[in-house]
Amino acid sequence: MSKEITKFGQNLRFLRLQHKPKLSQTDLGTSLSTADDNVSRSAISSYEDGRAEPNYKRLEKISTFFDIPIDQILTQELDKLDKLSILKKENVNDHTSGKDLRILAIPMDKDKDEENIVFIPEKARAGYASGYSDIGFFKNLPKYTLPFLPKGKTYRAFEISGDSMPPLNEGTIIIGEYIDDWNDIKEGTVCIVTTRNDGFVLKKVYNNITNNNSFILKSTNLRYSPYEVDVHDVREVWRLVAHISKEFPDNEEANSLTEMQEAIWRLDKEVLNMKRKN
Template structure:
């Protein structure tokens, strides 16, 4: 962790504030500030939160990012992206309901995909989408269905309808989780998602079809994320064991290459 280094850096950057002044502002003793900066002690979580709020950074930045190596604008950008991803600044989800006030599952068919990135929060746009009640889905959650195109997520075939559960806090996503990602520039895609928000303010998106390269998108371009819940298809996907074994091996290789790139950049 970078707690001790960051605390001293932030204090001295703040008009070369003294340990005593900072202690008074945080409601702790000067000796406590000194022990935190020297790494002789660690503050309780409530004090860590107080420090992060005082310096207008996230708790993750305080603990896990070497702030002395970042520009002020980069710190601010990462802070805002982290808040956006965790829904600290509320993202309002527009829904429709039936006559009994039950949430509908709206279907976004292929012909409506192009307008979804601008109409996703427009009640008039959503009211014109097909709507369904799907009793087999767990209750108390919000769902939306999307008709997928292309063959990037085999064994799911083109025109399969994928049902997603709305994700409020994107930082809760597990790496490798299959999701429908709606973004400003990429539109609607079904991919395996890897969270890179803390490190690079991005999401890494991977296909199951190895013919498609993984790519990153800035987190601030993402509009919605829907976690895969179920799918409806007119055709039964075939399970090809050799294909899945190759996919797993390829995923491991990609992870190793990514780690090597990150390590090389860190040493540069």
Template sequence: MRNISSNLRYLRRSKGLTQQQFADLMEIKRSLVGAYEEDRAEPRYDLLKKFASFYELSIDDLINEKINEKWKPADRASASNIRVLSISVDSNDKENIELVPIKASAGYLNGYADPEFISELPKFNLPMLKQGTYRAFEIKGDSMLPLQSGTIVIGEYLESWADVKQGETYVFITKSDGVVYKRAGNRFKENKGIKLISDNVIYEPYTISAEDILEIWKAKAYISTVFPEPTPEPTMESLTSMMAQMQKSITQLQQGKN
């Protein structure tokens, strides 16, 4: 796989690790490390992500760049490409969904790329979610009503901030505000950042810069102990108002045709 074998060998040695030590950190067999470094086998995608996260590189750099003492990763840095994050896997080698509770959200800002910190978070799996990298965040406050404070939002990791879509909801990991769950007011622009909008209209929208963003997770599901209120039965007053509004709309349409 291009330069992956020599890169893995160089990076491991640059950190002063033996093959066994690196294998223990990655939770794989030492023989696999040897096979990867000698180009006798290719790591699976989930392992590539784990390797890249450990060395603070993108998968593209790990595979395609020739990494040595002269290589400068800063030359290739771009705010529109999010670094690969740390993950954990279960006994079947399937990625876990790690839960970041409110009490751990402050620590997550420093430990989001630390495999040891991630390994200590609570973990679970949801069979309804397709293949991908997911993380769960407990939200606080009432800025995203009707989702209540304490709701757990499950997000899928975005490899590129260019995938942010206007009007959809995301968990943003930010340096200034920590973990926030908001609706995107625009697509990501490196020179303008992203406008964040609360579903609760009493909160004013605000914009965060690219430099303030650490990670972005696209909301895919949520878990809550608060069930939605039933839709109230229509009253005569509400039906009368509805009919009046319909009549007004019909009248406006007829006037438009004339």
């Protein structure tokens, strides 16, 4: 029995019991299970006792579920760290710059030896929050190639819902280019942001990492308030590069509000940071 496996087992038990609400071994197995990988209570028990070790796929699931880096689960003694230390252990710059471990599932077109563009329909939004790094999740989803997009980049297509991002209408298919280093995102860039809880959203992104380790996400529809997302809750960011719509977007109203929106958004950001300081 290796020292690392023993430490992992201790950490898994600690994380399970510290979870709110506290999880049984059966509860944890159920939470980690997917359609193609059933994690049983006995498997969790064997991991905690050091009698077995998870494969990498399951290890990545555990890391994502508890929001703890894999290397920390394997090498740290988490029960000797206070809760605040665990939450702050991961370096923010490593996370935002892409230096830490990220799993990006990319189906390939074997005949053409190039990446496929997977289409995530609205009905798959909820599943994408947990399945974004699982190649099995993409197995039955539509896949395409688009000749007008530059080669050598990774793209993904999503179907949007709601009316928060005019002039794009509900049902529009948006195509995003994968961004590895989030520090390169320019203020107000329209991006598809994947989060741990919400799946994907299309928003304008404003960098608030210096002030609060967060992004401020804003809609182009003034009826929707901007909100903050902690960078540690963000899983992927895709820069919008194209969209496909069945309807011709009406830009006249959107253009007339652009200057007003930008002024309000700048004020919103200042107000958010002032409230935090108080």
